[in-house]
Amino acid sequence: MRILHTSDWHIGRSFHGHSTLDALRGVLEALVAQVTERDVDLVIVAGDVFDSATPAAGAYTLLTDALRGLADAGATVVVTSGNHDSAARLGFQSGLLRDGVHVITDPATIGTPITVHDEHGPVHVYGIPYLEPVLLRGAWPGVRTQADVLAHAMDLVRTDAATRGARSIAVAHCFAAGVEPTPHLERDIQQGGLDIVPLSAFDGVDYMALGHIHGRQQLSPRVRYAGAPLHYSFDEGHKPRGAWLVELGAEGLGDIEWLPLPVPRALTTLTATLDELLSDERFASHADEWVRAEYTDPLPQRDPMRRLLARFPFCAEVRHAPVATRIDDARSYAERVRSARNDAELVDAFLSHVREGEGASIREAELVGELLEQRARVEATA
Structure with missing residues (x-):
């Protein structure tokens, strides 16, 4: 069985005031093409499908088109909610979707898998929606942190999987031990280090598909983050975009391959004096890229964004980053x-x-x- 692991689509997110819907549509169309070309059986979307709890109409349209494309390509699709999503809004359309597309937003369903089959038999997929500890203390006494609720959820998964005796996959949206987050993007889950989920919580399944971190990361051969399919910050501009292609054989986890996705517009940070940024030929090749300009003049310059946009039409951020030229004599x-x-x-x-x-x-x-x-x-x- 071939599984494509993706996550963190963040449909509706803006990039420095610019809409990303058209760019994301193109990337998701490329994802659908990969599903077709590689004969993928199962697509997993591990949370943060929307960027907001109140997505605009265009975000719903894009999601519907993407899910329809994946289903038409012949794949079963399992989608879980993340901390950015409103579980109620994401789950609202689940009853309207075609067969083979499953949207999981209710914690009560965690111990009940979506089962898909290949020539080796069944594969049980356990979707774990984003779990808010404060909302689950009544149903799950004693839980206080993300580590607590994920441990309880995985206990439910392991208990059910043990009775079924087949291959299994789990999907979750959390901050796991050992990951490197992107500053200012992954939010609301880690607080003071208390909400880090240990890797041991994910024992017992053949593959653990995680979401929440925007860059691909491998915590172990069977525990991975796929990252976001689009760049949403200059701080993550160096991170590749794509999805994991995971193969399950008769005995469990097999080969895993990274499938890159196209980058609609590259991100770059340029650092020099403002005059150099505006005139130096070494920056000419960046005219069609998203640009973060850091000008190093000792003093702030007048209207730098307007002046830079004349050369870099996609300049999205300007920072004054002066470089001291005089040696400090250490006196107070x-x-x-x-x-x-x-x-x-x-x-x-x-x-x-x-x-x-x-x-x-x-x-x-x-x-x-x-x-x-x-x-x-x-x-x-x-």
């Missing part, structure tokens, strides 16, 4: 003030303090000198 601000011999040196000491070592430029020193001379003339005639 008070010591600098006390050692100032005149008002000009006093102003330079202040600028050096607030700029972390970068004092007045030549032009600034000239302006300060002119103002001090004007003040002296006014005081002399007073």
Whole structure:
């Protein structure tokens, strides 16, 4: 049996104010083509299908089209909810979907698998929707953290799988021990380290398909994250996009292959002075990419985004990242003030303090000198 493991579609998420629906549609169409080309039997979507609990109409349309495409390609599809999804909204359309597409959002169904068959017999797929501990304490006494609820859920899976005696797969959306998250993207699950789920929680199944982390990661040969199919942050721009193609043989886990997905528009971070970013030919090849520009001028420049967009139409973020050019003499601000011999040196000491070592430029020193001379003339005639 061939299983395609994907996750974290985040349908409806914007990228620095730009819609990603069209780009994601193209990527998911490529995913459907892979299912057809590789004769995939089962597609797993491990949570965060939507980016919001209140997705717009276009997000529902894209999801419907993607699920229809996967089903038409001949695959059984199992979808679970994540922490970004509203389980109620994602589950609303589950009854309207065609046979072979299963949307799992109810914790009460965790011990009941979706069963698919190949020439070697049945494979039981246990979908675990995102579990909020505070909402489950009544039904599952004693649970307080993600580690608690995942341990309880996997106990239900193992108990049922033991009675069935066949190959099994589980799907969950969580932050597991040993992963490297993308800053500012994976949220709401890890809090102070208490919600990290240990790898031992996932024992007992042939393959564990995880979602929540936006970059592919292998925690063990049978426990993996597929990551998101689209880049949603410059911090993850270096991470490949794709899905895991997992084979189950008669005895369980077989070969696993990474299937890359197309990147609609590359992400790059360019660092230089603003003038260099605007004119240097070494940056010309990035004109059609998403650009995060970090300009290193000592002082903030006027209207940098407008100026950069003229050269980089897809410039999405501008950061002022000055590089100190003057060596700090390690004196405190008070010591600098006390050692100032005149008002000009006093102003330079202040600028050096607030700029972390970068004092007045030549032009600034000239302006300060002119103002001090004007003040002296006014005081002399007073």
